[in-house]
Amino acid sequence: MxxxxxxxxxxxxxxxxxxxxxxxxxxxxxxxxxxxxxxxxxxxxxxxxxxxxxxQNKSVFILGASGETGRVLLKEILEQSLFSKVTIIGRRKLTFDEEAYKNVNQEVVDFEKLDDYASAFQGHDVGFCCLGTTRARAGAEGFVRVDRDYVLKSAELAKAGGCKHFNLQSSKGADKSSSFLYLQVKGEVEDRVEELKFDRYSIFRPGVLLCDRQESRPTEWLVRKFFGCLPASWANEHSVPVVTVCRAMLNNAVRPSDKKREVVDNTAIHSLGKADGS
Ligand SMILES: NC(=O)c1ccc[n+]([C@@H]2O[C@H](COP(=O)([O-])OP(=O)(O)OC[C@H]3O[C@@H](n4cnc5c(N)ncnc54)[C@H](OP(=O)(O)O)[C@@H]3O)[C@@H](O)[C@H]2O)c1
CATH class of the missing domain: 1.20.5 (Single alpha-helices involved in coiled-coils or other helix-helix interfaces)
Known part of the structure; x- marks a missing residue:
């Protein structure tokens, strides 16, 4: 027994x-x-x-090339020599010391009078929008002005100027019915850009951006430290290095697609951005 x-x-x-x-x-x-x-x-x-x-000798513009994502994106674009003409559109002239930047065209515009600068948006095949501010920096109204109005007006002018593929850096959780202003504005602008009917429209929704930010943002710094203590798989679900976002944008752009609209979420950004083992 x-x-x-x-x-x-x-x-x-x-x-x-x-x-x-x-x-x-x-x-x-x-x-x-x-x-x-x-x-x-x-x-x-x-x-x-x-x-x-x-x-294909395509031309490209970047909005927000002075920001954390935009400047890494510009660097990647130049390193990969993907475009025959590169233009950055911003509110101030940037200075670059490196030889690699010598052929970068710069368009300095007044975002409050963008219609006066329509020519800056003409003749680009592909556009990347990495524009944005924070509520802490610009106030609620200022945030909506930049993250919705400037983005939307720029997209309209780009479409009118012949842009075929528009890439928007949005955010994880973007949702026009969210009760959080940030996510609501991101969701609204995503939808309103879609109404412009670009041939191809790619939306990137990264989690917290991991970078050594030049501007002091204490909350973001704390969040980054927090993610640094988490197991990699958890951190990867909610955050992503800026360079991975930029590589994902470019690896996506070089792949032909017949989808009119594609949403690349944080997980897809990780795999697309590391697709060549970098
Ligand atoms: N931070 C995050 O963790 C996170 C996460 C997900 C998504 N995102 C989104 O990703 C996008 C890029 O983020 P980022 O951190 O790379 O941006 P960033 O470093 O803050 O850079 C923002 C860019 O927008 C421009 N800009 C800001 N206010 C402006 C104004 N009033 N008029 C004209 N241009 C203005 C800046 O130009 P100046 O240099 O002239 O100021 C800069 O080129 C944003 O839409 C952000 O909401 C961020």
């Missing part, structure tokens, strides 16, 4: 062990088939996609 009890206990332990092993194997297989193998597929095709893209 005691012998048969210990036999059944042993069988139960063995069954649990087998189940755990099977689950582990399944998990490993899943992990292999997930981002890992798709990244390998991307690795094989990205250089070719970039080469094909370069051959």
């Amino acid at each position: 005691r012998w048969s009890k210990s036999l059944s206990a042993g069988a139960a332990v063995a069954a649990v062990a087998a189940l755990v092993t099977a689950l582990l194997l399944l998990w490993c297989e899943d992990a292999g088939q997930g981002t890992g193998s798709s990244s390998m597929a991307e690795t094989a095709t990205l250089p070719k996609l970039r080469e094909d893209f370069r051959m």
Whole structure:
């Protein structure tokens, strides 16, 4: 009797062990088939996609090139030599010491009178909008003015100027019915830009941007420190390095797509941005 009890206990332990092993194997297989193998597929095709893209001699503009995302995006664009003409549109002239920037065109505009600067938005095939401010910096009204009105007016002028592919840096959680002003404005501007009917419209929704911000933003600094203490998988769900966002934008832009609108969320940004193993 005691012998048969210990036999059944042993069988139960063995069954649990087998189940755990099977689950582990399944998990490993899943992990292999997930981002890992798709990244390998991307690795094989990205250089070719970039080469094909370069051959098309496209022109690009960046809004917000003085900001954390915009300046990394500009650097990546120049390093990858993806476009035959690069223009940055901003409210002030930027100075660059490096040789690589010598052919960058600059358009200095007054965002309160954008209609007077329509020519700055003419003739670009692709546009990236990394414009934005914070409520703490500009007040609620100022925030809406920049993150909604300036973005929307710029998109309108870009569309009128012939831009085919518009890329908007929005935010994780963007939702026009949110009770948080930030997320609500991000959601509203996403939808209103869509109404302009670009041939291709890509929305990027990153979580907290990880960067060494030049401007002091104590709350953002604290949040970044907090994410730094979390296990990588949790942190990756809610935050992303700026350089990964920029690479995701470019890796996406070089891939032909027949989708009119695509939303790239934080998880997709991570895999797209690291698609060539960088
Ligand atoms: N911070 C985050 O963790 C986070 C997370 C998700 C999404 N986002 C969104 O991602 C976008 C880019 O963020 P970021 O942190 O890279 O931006 P950033 O460093 O704050 O840079 C913002 C850009 O917008 C321009 N800008 C701000 N106020 C302006 C005004 N009144 N008139 C004209 N231009 C103005 C800035 O120009 P100047 O240099 O001349 O001021 C700068 O080029 C924003 O829309 C932001 O909401 C941010």
